[in-house]
Amino acid sequence: MTNRRWWEIWPERLEFEIEALKALGFDPIVDAGARAAGQIIIRFEHSVGGQTATFTAVFPHGYPRFPFELYAPELRLGHHQNPFAGNLCLLARPSEDWRPSDHVARFLVDQLPVVVQAGTATDLGVVEAVEEHQAEPVSVYYDHADGSLVLVDSSWSLPSATSGSLELGVERIEPLRAAVVEVRTAGAPPVVALDPIRARFPTSLRARWFRVDAPILEATPAGLLARLIALHPDADRPQWVTHGSVEVDVIGILFPEEIAWRTAGDGWTFVLRTRPAGSREARRRARDRRTRPASPTVSLARAGRYGTADMLARIPVLAPLRDRTVSVFGLGGLGAPSALEFARAGVGCLGLLDGDVVEAGNGVRWPLGLAVAGWGKAPAIHDLIHRDWPLTRTRFARWRLGTAVAGEDHEGEALSTVLEGTDLVFDASASLVVQRYLADLANERGIPYISVWSTNGGWGGVVARIRPDGQACWLCLQLALNDRLIPHPPEDPGTRIQPAGCGSPTFTGTSFDLAPVWAAGVRLAVSTLAPDAYGAMDWDVAVVSLRDDRGGVIMPTWTTHRPGRHPRCTNHV
Ligand SMILES: [Zn+2]
Numbered sequence: 185m186t187n188r189r190w191w192e193i194w195p196e197r198l199e200f201e202i203e204a205l206k207a208l209g210f211d212p213i214v215d216a217g218a219r220a221a222g223q224i225i226i227r228f229e230h231s232v233g234g235q236t237a238t239f240t241a242v243f244p245h246g247y248p249r250f251p252f253e254l255y256a257p258e259l260r261l262g263h264h265q266n267p268f269a270g271n272l273c274l275l276a277r278p279s280e281d282w283r284p285s286d287h288v289a290r291f292l293v294d295q296l297p298v299v300v301q302a303g304t305a306t307d308l309g310v311v312e313a314v315e316e317h318q319a320e321p322v323s324v325y326y327d328h329a330d331g332s333l334v335l336v337d338s339s340w341s342l343p344s345a346t347s348g349s350l351e352l353g354v355e356r357i358e359p360l361r362a363a364v365v366e367v368r369t370a371g372a373p374p375v376v377a378l379d380p381i382r383a384r385f386p387t388s389l390r391a392r393w394f395r396v397d398a399p400i401l402e403a404t405p406a407g408l409l410a411r412l413i414a415l416h417p418d419a420d421r422p423q424w425v426t427h428g429s430v431e432v433d434v435i436g437i438l439f440p441e442e443i444a445w446r447t448a449g450d451g452w453t454f455v456l457r458t459r460p461a462g463s464r465e466a467r468r469r470a471r472d473r474r475t476r477p478a479s480p481t482v483s484l485a486r487a488g489r490y491g492t493a494d495m496l497a498r499i500p501v502l503a504p505l506r507d508r509t510v511s512v513f514g515l516g517g518l519g520a521p522s523a524l525e526f527a528r529a530g531v532g533c534l535g536l537l538d539g540d541v542v543e544a545g546n547g548v549r550w551p552l553g554l555a556v557a558g559w560g561k562a563p564a565i566h567d568l569i570h571r572d573w574p575l576t577r578t579r580f581a582r583w584r585l586g587t588a589v590a591g592e593d594h595e596g597e598a599l600s601t602v603l604e605g606t607d608l609v610f611d612a613s614a615s616l617v618v619q620r621y622l623a624d625l626a627n628e629r630g631i632p633y634i635s636v637w638s639t640n641g642g643w644g645g646v647v648a649r650i651r652p653d654g655q656a657c658w659l660c661l662q663l664a665l666n667d668r669l670i671p672h673p674p675e676d677p678g679t680r681i682q683p684a685g686c687g688s689p690t691f692t693g694t695s696f697d698l699a700p701v702w703a704a705g706v707r708l709a710v711s712t713l714a715p716d717a718y719g720a721m722d723w724d725v726a727v728v729s730l731r732d733d734r735g736g737v738i739m740p741t742w743t744t745h746r747p748g749r750h751p752r753c754t755n756h757v
Contacts, residue, residue, distance in 0.1 A: 190247045191224055197248065198224060201241075204289035230292065232259060232300055241288045251275060251282040254291065261303030268325050268403035272299055321441050322399040323451050326408070328486035334436075334454050335363035335381060337491030342438065342450050345369040347394045347416065350436050353377075353385025357427055360456050360485040364436065367393065378492070384574035389425055391434035394418075399439045399451065405482040409455050412437060422457050422480065433457040433480075452487035495530060495575060502529050504714040506575075511535035511606040513585070513622055515561040517549040517695065518636050518702045519612030523565050524551055525706045526610075527573040531713075534569065534576060535602035538562045539584030545683055549695035579604065585618050599625070610709055611635040612702070616662075623650055623658035632712050633658070636705035641676025642693025643731040645701030647708055649724045660750040661725065670745045674731045697730050700740040704728065722746070 191198040198214075205212040205228060215225040224243040229236055237258040244250045257270025264273040274295045275281040334352070348369030355361040363385045367375040394416045402408040412435070413420045422433035434456050441451025457480040496503050510531050512523045515538035526534055538561040547553035556564040562580040569578050581598035603609075609626040611619055614637050626633035630652045638645040650658055664670045682689040704726055711721045723744035732738050749756055 189222060190243070190245070194248075201226065201287055201289070204287055205292075208289050208292065226288065230256075232256075232296065233304075235259070248284040248286075251278050251286065252288060254288065259300070259303075261300065264299045264303040266325055267322060267399075267401045272296070274299060321443065321451060322401070322439075323441060323453050323487065325403060326453055326484055326486070327403045327405065328453070329359040329456075329483040331361070332359035332454075332456075332483070332485035333361050333488045334452070334485050335377075335488050335490040336452050337364075337377060337494065338443070338449070338489045339491045339493045340367070340375050340450075342367060342375060343369040343372040345372065345395070347392065347418065350391040350393050350434070352389045352391050352434060353382055354387045354389045354427065355385055357430055357432055357456075358458065359483070360434070360454065362389070362434075362485075363490070364452075378575070380574045380577060381490070384570065387427075389427060389432070389434065390423075391425075391436060392419075392423065393436035393438055395438040397440070399441060400437070405455065405484045408437075408453075408484065409457075409482055412455065424459075426461050429461050430458045431461050434485075454485040454487065456483045456485055457481065458483075490575075492530075492575060499530065501718045502710065502714065504717050505529055505531045505710065507532050508608070508713045509533040509535065509604075509606045510608050510610055510709065510713070511537070511602045512610045512612065513537050513602070513618065514611065514613035514615075515565055516540070516612065516614065517693070517698045518614070518638060518705070519610075520551050520561065520565055521699070522610060522612060522636070522702045522706050522709075524569070525702070526709070527569045527576040527578075529706070529710060531576055533605070534578045535604065535606060536562045536565055536578055536580040537583055537585070537598060537602045539582055539587070543683075543685070549693070549698060585613070585621065603629070607631055608709055608713060609633045610705065612637075612705070614638075620658055626650065627652065627657070634705060634709050634712065636701055638691070638693060638698050638701050639673050639675035640680060640691045640693070641678065641731075642691075642697030643676050643735070644673025644727065644729045645698070645704075646673060646728075647701065647704045647726045649708055649712060649721075651712075651724065654724065655749045656724065656747045657749075657753060657755045659755050660753045661747055663750040663752055664725075664745075664747040667750075670725055670747060671727055671743060673727050674729050674733075674735075676731075676735075700728055700730070704742070 202212050210228040210230065212226045212228045215227065218225040226241045228239055230239050237256045240255040242253045242255065244252065253271045254274060255269065255271045259265065265271070274291055348367065350364055351366035352362040353365045363377060363381050365377040365382045365385065365388070394412060396412070396415055400408050400411045402411050419435055424431040424433055434454055437453050437455065439451045440448040443449035459480045492506060508531055510526050512519055512534060515523060515536060519538070523534060523536055540561050542550065542556050542559055542561050542564055544554060544557040547557070552564060552568065560582045562582045566578045566580040569576055579601050581601045583594060583598035585595065587595065603625070608631055609622050611622045611633065613619060619635050623633045632652060633650040635648045636645065648661055650656065650661070665672065676692065680689045680691050708721055710718050723746050725745040725747060727743050729741045730738065
């Protein structure tokens with residue numbers, strides 16, 4: 185089936201757009217070349233506030249399900265217009281505010297006067313009523329190199345000086361992937377990045393920064409650099425630094441930018457000049473041979489905001505986790521995704537313990553695949569968190585609890601590493617012996633203990649919490665399960681399997697059937713660590729069924745329980 189054009193499906197719709205514009209007295213022209221290439225573009229002249237401008241309406245492939253774009257670059261509005269391409273912001277939320285019955289002529293009559301008024305007004309009282317309260321950061325329009333990123337922290341209080349030096353932690357040069365780790369200026373104390381950011385980017389590079397009073401309205405790297413040099417002649421001469429096989433000069437441009445509705449903050453963009461490394465002599469000889477030396481390549485790198493406050497913007501209820509430590513025991517199909525979820529949630533420090541190696545076949549229910557097969561599970565998760573969530577510090581031990589090795593106290597060391605300063609023990613070991621051991625260790629430390637396990641086949645699971653100030657201990661919980669005071673989750677009656685080449689039997693079950701269990705375990709842990717901010721759970725044990733009595737698939741169905749002290753428990757005499 186061929187992909188039909190919207191104006192072939194609805195020819196009367198295109199006719200209607202044109203006739204409606206003519207009715208307003210315009211002379212709309214449909215671009216014939218664009219139409220032959222498969223797109224409708226309509227141009228017309230329109231006078232706005234005494235100024236005549238060319239308007240260009242560009243219609244999307246899926247018109248009229250999606251809105252057209254209206255370009256009028258000669259208008260030069262201060263707001264509500266892309267400062268480079270000139271398209272107008274006629275809808276605050278194009279995906280929500282557009283109706284397929286809308287059309288260009290109606291927008292010219294109803295929307296354009298409002299947008300022009302708000303876009304040129306400086307009096308907040310005038311714009312208050314008519315515009316959506318959202319920031320319009322100019323840097324989103326810059327022509328940044330694909331994949332470039334330089335981290336900054338929105339909470340920095342930057343000096344008001346006009347220039348200074350920078351230290352960048354660098355991961356790679358082209359495209360530039362780096363972090364600002366220090367901002368310096370004469371006569372002011374340096375602004376310094378968080379330690380985990382410095383550790384994440386071990387190679388450093390000296391650079392410079394310049395402040396400008398208004399955003400530079402040039403989208404291209406060369407155009408932006410030329411305008412910067414006109415304002416700061418010092419920026420003209422690169423200060424080359426050798427980095428591997430290239431020489432590089434990086435300049436951070438600081439400019440006022442909307443960070444909230446009509447509120448200016450510090451915006452950043454980075455200009456990068458590179459040329460092949462080599463001695464001046466080599467470059468001079470190259471000139472002698474009448475071969476033009478390659479001029480530096482200029483590109484732009486986008487800023488990324490990555491302070492602790494920036495990372496909490498989307499998850500404000502998790503702020504208390506920043507200074508909490510969680511110890512995760514067992515990094516299998518439940519423990520590994522839980523550990524990553526704690527890192528995503530912004531837990532300040534994680535202790536990780538697992539003695540296993542990632543099997544190639546683990547990838548069917550493990551967060552990472554073949555790239556880490558053959559490595560230890562604990563170092564693999566540690567490396568991933570260090571790379572992707574560096575604000576979470578991790579310590580790990582590659583150790584199987586209960587192993588007796590002559591000579592040294594490896595287990596004592598492993599436990600010290602993983603439990604140091606911990607606020608919560610999260611047990612995904614799936615071993616009754618280990619559970620009892622860890623529940624006792626948590627009890628000795630007076631901290632909460634949470635255990636998660638799944639049943640064979642991934643048919644069900646249990647999430648259980650032992651509170652240091654609670655009634656029930658781990659043995660009370662086991663007795664309650666034995667007595668069926670707490671129901672058992674369903675279980676595949678088939679036997680456990682031992683995949684070829686795997687050192688020990690394991691259970692069958694899919695990653696997505698384990699997900700409800702570990703997600704509930706993480707929620708319970710977060711609720712335990714931040715009950716006021718996130719919310720408290722009024723239960724200690726939850727049991728989930730993903731299959732009914734006959735083994736048929738059902739939606740996850742939970743029951744929650746709050747076991748008390750068990751009369752036969754010997755721990756409370
Ligand atoms: Zn007990």
